[in-house]
Amino acid sequence: MTSPPPTGSGSSSARAPGTGQSDHDQVDLADRVAESVLAVPGVVRLHAGAFGEVATYLPGRAVPGVRLRPDETEVHLVVSARHPIPSVARGVHEVVRALVHGPVRVYIEDVEAPPTHRPRPERAST
Numbered sequence: 001m002t003s004p005p006p007t008g009s010g011s012s013s014a015r016a017p018g019t020g021q022s023d024h025d026q027v028d029l030a031d032r033v034a035e036s037v038l039a040v041p042g043v044v045r046l047h048a049g050a051f052g053e054v055a056t057y058l059p060g061r062a063v064p065g066v067r068l069r070p071d072e073t074e075v076h077l078v079v080s081a082r083h084p085i086p087s088v089a090r091g092v093h094e095v096v097r098a099l100v101h102g103p104v105r106v107y108i109e110d111v112e113a114p115p116t117h118r119p120r121p122e123r124a125s126t
Helices: 024-036 085-097
Strands: 043-046 055-058 061-064 065-070 073-078 104-112
Touching: 024 043, 024 055, 024 061, 024 065, 024 073, 024 085, 055 065, 073 085, 085 104
Parallel strands: 073 104
Antiparallel strands: 043 073, 055 061, 065 073
16 A cells, blocks of 8 residues: 655645645744734743743744644743733733634743842942
8 A cells, every 4th residue: 555645845835734724824823923922011022941842833943932733822921020910811812812723822931020220339439
């Protein structure tokens, strides 16, 4: 028994595995998800995981912090301590849900404290 010949390899109209979307659509979607998430108040940046494993891998590059799968979408991020975490997570969930089909999982990987500005001690003149 022989297996069917591969189709679509190297073609810009090849379908991303299991998504029903072309490679171009997948690139566009990953970028739109990342841009939308970064626009949510309280999101500091996307987070690629401890070893950089959380990403949507595209030809020649990756979109870190966004994992598009056929059955779900994951977004991993760092949020600001100045914003309520549940509100940030809810906002991220809403913007991503408007772009993708299926469940959306939002992971808060870290909370970034605002910078502290301590006054420098004055030096005595000599």
